[in-house]
Amino acid sequence: MLKDRTVAVLGAGTMGQAIVKGLVVRTGLPPERIRATVKHAERAAGVAEALGIVVGTDNAAAVSGADVVVISTKPRDLLTLLERLREAGSLDHRPLIVSIAAGVRIGAIEAALPPDSRVVRAMPNTPCVVGEGMVVLSPGAAATGADLETTRALFAPLGRCRVLDEEHLDTVTGLSGSGPAFVYVVIEALSEGGVMMGLPRAVATELAAQTVAGAARMVLETGRHPASLKDDVTTPAGCTIAGLLAMEDGRIRSVLARTVEVAARAAAGLGGPRAR
Ligand SMILES: NC(=O)c1ccc[n+]([C@@H]2O[C@H](COP(=O)([O-])OP(=O)(O)OC[C@H]3O[C@@H](n4cnc5c(N)ncnc54)[C@H](OP(=O)(O)O)[C@@H]3O)[C@@H](O)[C@H]2O)c1
Incomplete structure:
Protein backbone atom coordinates (compact mmCIF):
# COMPACT_ATOMS: atom_id res chain seq x y z
CA MET A 1 0.00 0.00 0.00
CA THR A 171 -10.63 5.21 26.41
CA VAL A 172 -8.04 3.67 24.09
CA THR A 173 -5.74 6.57 24.97
CA GLY A 174 -6.20 5.89 28.70
CA LEU A 175 -5.68 2.12 28.28
CA SER A 176 -3.13 1.34 25.56
CA GLY A 177 -1.81 4.89 24.94
CA SER A 178 -0.92 5.61 28.58
CA GLY A 179 -0.83 1.94 29.58
CA PRO A 180 2.92 1.35 29.11
CA ALA A 181 3.55 3.80 31.98
CA PHE A 182 1.15 1.88 34.24
CA VAL A 183 2.83 -1.42 33.35
CA TYR A 184 6.30 0.04 34.03
CA VAL A 185 5.12 0.80 37.57
CA VAL A 186 3.93 -2.81 37.90
CA ILE A 187 7.30 -4.09 36.62
CA GLU A 188 9.17 -1.80 39.00
CA ALA A 189 6.99 -2.93 41.93
CA LEU A 190 7.44 -6.64 41.15
CA SER A 191 11.16 -6.06 40.81
CA GLU A 192 11.24 -4.31 44.18
CA GLY A 193 9.66 -7.38 45.76
CA GLY A 194 12.55 -9.40 44.34
CA VAL A 195 15.10 -6.90 45.64
CA MET A 196 13.42 -6.98 49.05
CA MET A 197 13.95 -10.74 49.10
CA GLY A 198 17.61 -10.49 48.08
CA LEU A 199 17.82 -10.47 44.25
CA PRO A 200 20.20 -8.01 42.58
CA ARG A 201 18.20 -5.11 41.08
CA ALA A 202 19.10 -5.84 37.44
CA VAL A 203 18.19 -9.51 37.77
CA ALA A 204 14.90 -8.68 39.49
CA THR A 205 14.00 -6.19 36.73
CA GLU A 206 14.81 -8.72 34.00
CA LEU A 207 12.67 -11.38 35.68
CA ALA A 208 9.76 -8.99 36.22
CA ALA A 209 9.84 -7.59 32.65
CA GLN A 210 10.09 -10.98 30.95
CA THR A 211 7.30 -12.31 33.19
CA VAL A 212 5.02 -9.44 32.14
CA ALA A 213 5.96 -9.92 28.45
CA GLY A 214 5.41 -13.69 28.68
CA ALA A 215 2.07 -13.40 30.48
CA ALA A 216 0.90 -10.84 27.90
CA ARG A 217 1.86 -13.19 25.07
CA MET A 218 -0.04 -16.06 26.76
CA VAL A 219 -3.21 -13.92 26.79
CA LEU A 220 -2.79 -12.87 23.15
CA GLU A 221 -1.69 -16.21 21.70
CA THR A 222 -3.98 -18.61 23.59
CA GLY A 223 -7.04 -16.33 23.49
CA ARG A 224 -7.90 -17.64 26.98
CA HIS A 225 -9.41 -15.45 29.68
CA PRO A 226 -6.73 -14.03 32.03
CA ALA A 227 -8.61 -15.46 35.03
CA SER A 228 -8.33 -18.98 33.58
CA LEU A 229 -4.60 -18.53 32.90
CA LYS A 230 -4.19 -17.24 36.47
CA ASP A 231 -5.89 -20.38 37.81
CA ASP A 232 -3.25 -22.51 35.99
CA VAL A 233 -0.56 -20.93 38.18
CA THR A 234 -2.54 -21.26 41.40
CA THR A 235 -1.91 -24.56 43.23
CA PRO A 236 -4.17 -25.17 46.26
CA ALA A 237 -2.41 -24.07 49.45
CA GLY A 238 0.50 -22.82 47.30
CA CYS A 239 2.57 -19.68 47.13
CA THR A 240 0.68 -18.06 44.20
CA ILE A 241 -2.68 -17.96 46.01
CA ALA A 242 -0.90 -16.46 49.00
CA GLY A 243 0.50 -13.71 46.78
CA LEU A 244 -2.83 -13.18 44.97
CA LEU A 245 -4.66 -12.63 48.25
CA ALA A 246 -2.05 -10.05 49.26
CA MET A 247 -2.72 -8.26 45.92
CA GLU A 248 -6.45 -8.27 46.52
CA ASP A 249 -5.90 -6.87 50.03
CA GLY A 250 -4.26 -3.90 48.27
CA ARG A 251 -7.30 -3.48 45.96
CA ILE A 252 -5.07 -3.87 42.90
CA ARG A 253 -8.00 -4.49 40.53
CA SER A 254 -9.95 -1.33 41.33
CA VAL A 255 -6.73 0.73 41.48
CA LEU A 256 -5.72 -0.34 37.95
CA ALA A 257 -9.24 -0.09 36.51
CA ARG A 258 -9.71 3.40 38.00
CA THR A 259 -6.28 4.37 36.68
CA VAL A 260 -7.51 3.73 33.13
CA GLU A 261 -10.80 5.53 33.83
CA VAL A 262 -9.03 8.65 35.12
CA ALA A 263 -6.50 8.65 32.25
CA ALA A 264 -9.30 8.28 29.68
CA ARG A 265 -11.20 11.23 31.15
CA ALA A 266 -8.00 13.33 31.15
CA ALA A 267 -7.31 12.34 27.50
CA ALA A 268 -10.63 13.89 26.46
CA GLY A 269 -9.37 17.34 27.54
CA LEU A 270 -5.86 17.27 26.06
CA GLY A 271 -6.51 19.22 22.87
CA GLY A 272 -8.34 22.09 24.61
CA PRO A 273 -11.93 23.28 23.93
CA ARG A 274 -11.47 23.65 20.15
CA ALA A 275 -10.51 19.99 19.83
CA ARG A 276 -13.94 18.52 20.72
N1 LIG B 1 4.19 9.68 23.87
C1 LIG B 1 3.21 8.80 23.89
O1 LIG B 1 3.19 7.83 24.67
C2 LIG B 1 2.06 8.94 22.93
C3 LIG B 1 1.19 7.87 22.74
C4 LIG B 1 0.13 8.02 21.85
C5 LIG B 1 -0.05 9.22 21.17
N2 LIG B 1 0.80 10.24 21.41
C6 LIG B 1 0.58 11.49 20.68
O2 LIG B 1 1.71 11.71 19.88
C7 LIG B 1 1.92 13.10 19.73
C8 LIG B 1 3.39 13.40 19.97
O3 LIG B 1 3.73 12.99 21.27
P1 LIG B 1 5.27 12.77 21.63
O4 LIG B 1 5.29 12.15 22.97
O5 LIG B 1 5.99 12.14 20.48
O6 LIG B 1 5.71 14.32 21.75
P2 LIG B 1 7.18 14.96 21.59
O7 LIG B 1 8.22 13.94 21.82
O8 LIG B 1 7.17 16.20 22.41
O9 LIG B 1 7.22 15.36 20.05
C9 LIG B 1 6.55 16.46 19.52
C10 LIG B 1 7.37 16.92 18.32
O10 LIG B 1 6.61 17.94 17.66
C11 LIG B 1 7.55 18.90 17.20
N3 LIG B 1 6.81 20.14 16.91
C12 LIG B 1 6.19 20.99 17.77
N4 LIG B 1 5.61 22.01 17.10
C13 LIG B 1 5.89 21.79 15.77
C14 LIG B 1 5.59 22.47 14.58
N5 LIG B 1 4.84 23.61 14.56
N6 LIG B 1 6.03 21.96 13.41
C15 LIG B 1 6.77 20.81 13.36
N7 LIG B 1 7.09 20.11 14.48
C16 LIG B 1 6.65 20.60 15.65
C17 LIG B 1 8.56 19.01 18.30
O11 LIG B 1 9.75 19.61 17.79
P3 LIG B 1 11.06 19.88 18.72
O12 LIG B 1 11.66 18.53 18.92
O13 LIG B 1 11.89 20.77 17.92
O14 LIG B 1 10.54 20.50 19.99
C18 LIG B 1 8.73 17.53 18.66
O15 LIG B 1 9.72 16.93 17.85
C19 LIG B 1 0.98 13.81 20.71
O16 LIG B 1 -0.07 14.40 20.01
C20 LIG B 1 0.47 12.71 21.60
O17 LIG B 1 -0.88 12.91 22.01
C21 LIG B 1 1.87 10.12 22.24
Whole structure:
Protein backbone atom coordinates (compact mmCIF):
# COMPACT_ATOMS: atom_id res chain seq x y z
CA MET A 1 0.00 0.00 0.00
CA LEU A 2 2.89 2.39 0.66
CA LYS A 3 4.85 1.60 -2.48
CA ASP A 4 5.62 4.74 -4.50
CA ARG A 5 4.00 6.93 -1.82
CA THR A 6 5.66 9.95 -0.23
CA VAL A 7 5.11 10.36 3.50
CA ALA A 8 5.63 13.53 5.57
CA VAL A 9 5.84 13.25 9.36
CA LEU A 10 5.28 16.63 11.03
CA GLY A 11 6.62 16.57 14.59
CA ALA A 12 9.44 14.01 14.73
CA GLY A 13 9.51 13.62 18.52
CA THR A 14 9.19 10.34 20.41
CA MET A 15 6.24 8.95 18.43
CA GLY A 16 7.07 10.62 15.12
CA GLN A 17 10.56 9.10 15.16
CA ALA A 18 9.13 5.66 15.99
CA ILE A 19 6.86 5.92 12.96
CA VAL A 20 9.71 6.98 10.66
CA LYS A 21 11.97 4.18 11.95
CA GLY A 22 9.21 1.64 11.29
CA LEU A 23 8.79 2.99 7.77
CA VAL A 24 12.51 2.96 7.01
CA VAL A 25 13.44 -0.36 8.62
CA ARG A 26 10.32 -2.46 8.16
CA THR A 27 8.32 -1.29 5.11
CA GLY A 28 11.18 -0.84 2.68
CA LEU A 29 9.90 2.63 1.71
CA PRO A 30 13.01 4.40 0.38
CA PRO A 31 14.32 7.09 2.78
CA GLU A 32 14.06 9.72 0.01
CA ARG A 33 10.26 9.19 0.06
CA ILE A 34 10.03 10.16 3.74
CA ARG A 35 10.37 13.71 5.10
CA ALA A 36 10.00 14.93 8.66
CA THR A 37 9.91 18.20 10.57
CA VAL A 38 10.60 19.41 14.11
CA LYS A 39 9.98 22.83 15.65
CA HIS A 40 13.52 23.79 16.69
CA ALA A 41 16.07 24.13 13.89
CA GLU A 42 18.95 23.15 16.20
CA ARG A 43 17.30 19.71 16.72
CA ALA A 44 16.75 18.97 13.03
CA ALA A 45 20.30 17.83 12.18
CA GLY A 46 20.47 15.36 15.07
CA VAL A 47 17.08 13.87 14.23
CA ALA A 48 18.04 13.66 10.52
CA GLU A 49 21.22 11.78 11.44
CA ALA A 50 19.30 9.39 13.73
CA LEU A 51 16.63 8.65 11.11
CA GLY A 52 18.66 8.79 7.90
CA ILE A 53 16.11 11.07 6.18
CA VAL A 54 15.75 14.78 5.46
CA VAL A 55 14.46 16.65 8.54
CA GLY A 56 13.68 20.37 8.52
CA THR A 57 11.43 22.93 10.18
CA ASP A 58 9.41 23.94 7.09
CA ASN A 59 6.09 22.07 7.28
CA ALA A 60 4.84 23.49 3.97
CA ALA A 61 7.93 22.18 2.15
CA ALA A 62 7.56 18.78 3.83
CA VAL A 63 3.91 18.31 2.79
CA SER A 64 4.48 19.53 -0.77
CA GLY A 65 3.75 16.54 -3.02
CA ALA A 66 3.29 14.19 -0.05
CA ASP A 67 0.58 11.51 -0.40
CA VAL A 68 0.30 10.95 3.35
CA VAL A 69 0.87 13.56 6.09
CA VAL A 70 1.27 12.20 9.62
CA ILE A 71 0.87 14.83 12.35
CA SER A 72 2.69 13.89 15.54
CA THR A 73 3.03 17.23 17.32
CA LYS A 74 1.51 17.74 20.78
CA PRO A 75 -2.31 17.92 20.70
CA ARG A 76 -2.39 21.66 21.53
CA ASP A 77 -0.25 22.51 18.44
CA LEU A 78 -2.15 20.41 15.91
CA LEU A 79 -5.06 22.60 14.79
CA THR A 80 -3.01 25.79 14.43
CA LEU A 81 -0.41 23.92 12.38
CA LEU A 82 -3.09 22.55 10.02
CA GLU A 83 -4.83 25.93 9.68
CA ARG A 84 -1.53 27.58 8.71
CA LEU A 85 -0.91 24.92 6.07
CA ARG A 86 -4.47 25.28 4.72
CA GLU A 87 -4.24 29.09 4.58
CA ALA A 88 -0.95 28.82 2.67
CA GLY A 89 -2.61 26.45 0.16
CA SER A 90 -0.15 23.70 1.12
CA LEU A 91 -2.90 21.09 1.47
CA ASP A 92 -4.72 21.87 -1.77
CA HIS A 93 -3.46 18.60 -3.27
CA ARG A 94 -5.54 16.85 -0.54
CA PRO A 95 -3.05 14.41 1.01
CA LEU A 96 -4.35 11.79 3.42
CA ILE A 97 -4.01 13.30 6.92
CA VAL A 98 -3.17 10.92 9.78
CA SER A 99 -3.30 12.44 13.28
CA ILE A 100 -1.92 10.64 16.33
CA ALA A 101 -2.81 13.49 18.72
CA ALA A 102 -4.64 12.44 21.86
CA GLY A 103 -7.96 14.16 22.56
CA VAL A 104 -8.31 16.01 19.22
CA ARG A 105 -11.47 14.78 17.51
CA ILE A 106 -11.71 14.03 13.81
CA GLY A 107 -14.42 16.69 13.37
CA ALA A 108 -12.10 19.39 14.73
CA ILE A 109 -9.27 18.21 12.45
CA GLU A 110 -11.57 18.18 9.41
CA ALA A 111 -12.75 21.71 10.26
CA ALA A 112 -9.13 22.95 10.14
CA LEU A 113 -8.55 21.38 6.69
CA PRO A 114 -9.81 22.11 3.16
CA PRO A 115 -13.34 20.72 2.58
CA ASP A 116 -13.70 16.93 2.13
CA SER A 117 -10.15 16.22 3.33
CA ARG A 118 -9.48 12.57 4.13
CA VAL A 119 -8.54 12.05 7.78
CA VAL A 120 -7.64 8.97 9.82
CA ARG A 121 -7.09 9.34 13.56
CA ALA A 122 -4.64 6.89 15.12
CA MET A 123 -3.71 6.14 18.73
CA PRO A 124 -0.31 4.38 19.00
CA ASN A 125 1.84 3.81 22.10
CA THR A 126 5.57 4.01 22.85
CA PRO A 127 6.31 0.26 22.46
CA CYS A 128 5.96 1.07 18.73
CA VAL A 129 9.67 1.96 19.13
CA VAL A 130 10.48 -1.77 19.49
CA GLY A 131 7.80 -3.04 17.08
CA GLU A 132 5.50 -4.14 19.94
CA GLY A 133 3.04 -1.25 19.87
CA MET A 134 -0.74 -1.20 19.97
CA VAL A 135 -2.32 1.11 17.41
CA VAL A 136 -6.04 1.87 17.08
CA LEU A 137 -7.36 3.61 13.94
CA SER A 138 -10.60 5.56 13.36
CA PRO A 139 -11.49 6.86 9.88
CA GLY A 140 -13.00 10.31 9.26
CA ALA A 141 -16.10 11.04 7.14
CA ALA A 142 -14.27 11.33 3.80
CA ALA A 143 -11.64 8.60 4.41
CA THR A 144 -11.98 5.61 2.08
CA GLY A 145 -11.30 1.94 2.68
CA ALA A 146 -8.05 2.41 0.73
CA ASP A 147 -7.06 5.27 3.09
CA LEU A 148 -7.60 2.99 6.07
CA GLU A 149 -5.47 0.29 4.43
CA THR A 150 -2.72 2.83 3.70
CA THR A 151 -2.77 3.89 7.36
CA ARG A 152 -2.71 0.25 8.45
CA ALA A 153 0.35 -0.31 6.25
CA LEU A 154 1.99 2.70 7.94
CA PHE A 155 1.49 1.32 11.46
CA ALA A 156 1.54 -2.46 10.88
CA PRO A 157 5.36 -2.60 11.20
CA LEU A 158 5.08 -0.99 14.63
CA GLY A 159 2.87 -3.60 16.32
CA ARG A 160 -0.75 -4.73 16.46
CA CYS A 161 -3.32 -2.62 14.65
CA ARG A 162 -7.12 -2.53 14.90
CA VAL A 163 -9.95 -0.23 13.81
CA LEU A 164 -12.54 1.17 16.26
CA ASP A 165 -15.19 3.89 16.24
CA GLU A 166 -13.87 7.27 17.34
CA GLU A 167 -16.17 7.27 20.38
CA HIS A 168 -13.72 4.77 21.97
CA LEU A 169 -10.49 6.67 21.29
CA ASP A 170 -10.27 8.54 24.62
CA THR A 171 -10.63 5.21 26.41
CA VAL A 172 -8.04 3.67 24.09
CA THR A 173 -5.74 6.57 24.97
CA GLY A 174 -6.20 5.89 28.70
CA LEU A 175 -5.68 2.12 28.28
CA SER A 176 -3.13 1.34 25.56
CA GLY A 177 -1.81 4.89 24.94
CA SER A 178 -0.92 5.61 28.58
CA GLY A 179 -0.83 1.94 29.58
CA PRO A 180 2.92 1.35 29.11
CA ALA A 181 3.55 3.80 31.98
CA PHE A 182 1.15 1.88 34.24
CA VAL A 183 2.83 -1.42 33.35
CA TYR A 184 6.30 0.04 34.03
CA VAL A 185 5.12 0.80 37.57
CA VAL A 186 3.93 -2.81 37.90
CA ILE A 187 7.30 -4.09 36.62
CA GLU A 188 9.17 -1.80 39.00
CA ALA A 189 6.99 -2.93 41.93
CA LEU A 190 7.44 -6.64 41.15
CA SER A 191 11.16 -6.06 40.81
CA GLU A 192 11.24 -4.31 44.18
CA GLY A 193 9.66 -7.38 45.76
CA GLY A 194 12.55 -9.40 44.34
CA VAL A 195 15.10 -6.90 45.64
CA MET A 196 13.42 -6.98 49.05
CA MET A 197 13.95 -10.74 49.10
CA GLY A 198 17.61 -10.49 48.08
CA LEU A 199 17.82 -10.47 44.25
CA PRO A 200 20.20 -8.01 42.58
CA ARG A 201 18.20 -5.11 41.08
CA ALA A 202 19.10 -5.84 37.44
CA VAL A 203 18.19 -9.51 37.77
CA ALA A 204 14.90 -8.68 39.49
CA THR A 205 14.00 -6.19 36.73
CA GLU A 206 14.81 -8.72 34.00
CA LEU A 207 12.67 -11.38 35.68
CA ALA A 208 9.76 -8.99 36.22
CA ALA A 209 9.84 -7.59 32.65
CA GLN A 210 10.09 -10.98 30.95
CA THR A 211 7.30 -12.31 33.19
CA VAL A 212 5.02 -9.44 32.14
CA ALA A 213 5.96 -9.92 28.45
CA GLY A 214 5.41 -13.69 28.68
CA ALA A 215 2.07 -13.40 30.48
CA ALA A 216 0.90 -10.84 27.90
CA ARG A 217 1.86 -13.19 25.07
CA MET A 218 -0.04 -16.06 26.76
CA VAL A 219 -3.21 -13.92 26.79
CA LEU A 220 -2.79 -12.87 23.15
CA GLU A 221 -1.69 -16.21 21.70
CA THR A 222 -3.98 -18.61 23.59
CA GLY A 223 -7.04 -16.33 23.49
CA ARG A 224 -7.90 -17.64 26.98
CA HIS A 225 -9.41 -15.45 29.68
CA PRO A 226 -6.73 -14.03 32.03
CA ALA A 227 -8.61 -15.46 35.03
CA SER A 228 -8.33 -18.98 33.58
CA LEU A 229 -4.60 -18.53 32.90
CA LYS A 230 -4.19 -17.24 36.47
CA ASP A 231 -5.89 -20.38 37.81
CA ASP A 232 -3.25 -22.51 35.99
CA VAL A 233 -0.56 -20.93 38.18
CA THR A 234 -2.54 -21.26 41.40
CA THR A 235 -1.91 -24.56 43.23
CA PRO A 236 -4.17 -25.17 46.26
CA ALA A 237 -2.41 -24.07 49.45
CA GLY A 238 0.50 -22.82 47.30
CA CYS A 239 2.57 -19.68 47.13
CA THR A 240 0.68 -18.06 44.20
CA ILE A 241 -2.68 -17.96 46.01
CA ALA A 242 -0.90 -16.46 49.00
CA GLY A 243 0.50 -13.71 46.78
CA LEU A 244 -2.83 -13.18 44.97
CA LEU A 245 -4.66 -12.63 48.25
CA ALA A 246 -2.05 -10.05 49.26
CA MET A 247 -2.72 -8.26 45.92
CA GLU A 248 -6.45 -8.27 46.52
CA ASP A 249 -5.90 -6.87 50.03
CA GLY A 250 -4.26 -3.90 48.27
CA ARG A 251 -7.30 -3.48 45.96
CA ILE A 252 -5.07 -3.87 42.90
CA ARG A 253 -8.00 -4.49 40.53
CA SER A 254 -9.95 -1.33 41.33
CA VAL A 255 -6.73 0.73 41.48
CA LEU A 256 -5.72 -0.34 37.95
CA ALA A 257 -9.24 -0.09 36.51
CA ARG A 258 -9.71 3.40 38.00
CA THR A 259 -6.28 4.37 36.68
CA VAL A 260 -7.51 3.73 33.13
CA GLU A 261 -10.80 5.53 33.83
CA VAL A 262 -9.03 8.65 35.12
CA ALA A 263 -6.50 8.65 32.25
CA ALA A 264 -9.30 8.28 29.68
CA ARG A 265 -11.20 11.23 31.15
CA ALA A 266 -8.00 13.33 31.15
CA ALA A 267 -7.31 12.34 27.50
CA ALA A 268 -10.63 13.89 26.46
CA GLY A 269 -9.37 17.34 27.54
CA LEU A 270 -5.86 17.27 26.06
CA GLY A 271 -6.51 19.22 22.87
CA GLY A 272 -8.34 22.09 24.61
CA PRO A 273 -11.93 23.28 23.93
CA ARG A 274 -11.47 23.65 20.15
CA ALA A 275 -10.51 19.99 19.83
CA ARG A 276 -13.94 18.52 20.72
N1 LIG B 1 4.19 9.68 23.87
C1 LIG B 1 3.21 8.80 23.89
O1 LIG B 1 3.19 7.83 24.67
C2 LIG B 1 2.06 8.94 22.93
C3 LIG B 1 1.19 7.87 22.74
C4 LIG B 1 0.13 8.02 21.85
C5 LIG B 1 -0.05 9.22 21.17
N2 LIG B 1 0.80 10.24 21.41
C6 LIG B 1 0.58 11.49 20.68
O2 LIG B 1 1.71 11.71 19.88
C7 LIG B 1 1.92 13.10 19.73
C8 LIG B 1 3.39 13.40 19.97
O3 LIG B 1 3.73 12.99 21.27
P1 LIG B 1 5.27 12.77 21.63
O4 LIG B 1 5.29 12.15 22.97
O5 LIG B 1 5.99 12.14 20.48
O6 LIG B 1 5.71 14.32 21.75
P2 LIG B 1 7.18 14.96 21.59
O7 LIG B 1 8.22 13.94 21.82
O8 LIG B 1 7.17 16.20 22.41
O9 LIG B 1 7.22 15.36 20.05
C9 LIG B 1 6.55 16.46 19.52
C10 LIG B 1 7.37 16.92 18.32
O10 LIG B 1 6.61 17.94 17.66
C11 LIG B 1 7.55 18.90 17.20
N3 LIG B 1 6.81 20.14 16.91
C12 LIG B 1 6.19 20.99 17.77
N4 LIG B 1 5.61 22.01 17.10
C13 LIG B 1 5.89 21.79 15.77
C14 LIG B 1 5.59 22.47 14.58
N5 LIG B 1 4.84 23.61 14.56
N6 LIG B 1 6.03 21.96 13.41
C15 LIG B 1 6.77 20.81 13.36
N7 LIG B 1 7.09 20.11 14.48
C16 LIG B 1 6.65 20.60 15.65
C17 LIG B 1 8.56 19.01 18.30
O11 LIG B 1 9.75 19.61 17.79
P3 LIG B 1 11.06 19.88 18.72
O12 LIG B 1 11.66 18.53 18.92
O13 LIG B 1 11.89 20.77 17.92
O14 LIG B 1 10.54 20.50 19.99
C18 LIG B 1 8.73 17.53 18.66
O15 LIG B 1 9.72 16.93 17.85
C19 LIG B 1 0.98 13.81 20.71
O16 LIG B 1 -0.07 14.40 20.01
C20 LIG B 1 0.47 12.71 21.60
O17 LIG B 1 -0.88 12.91 22.01
C21 LIG B 1 1.87 10.12 22.24
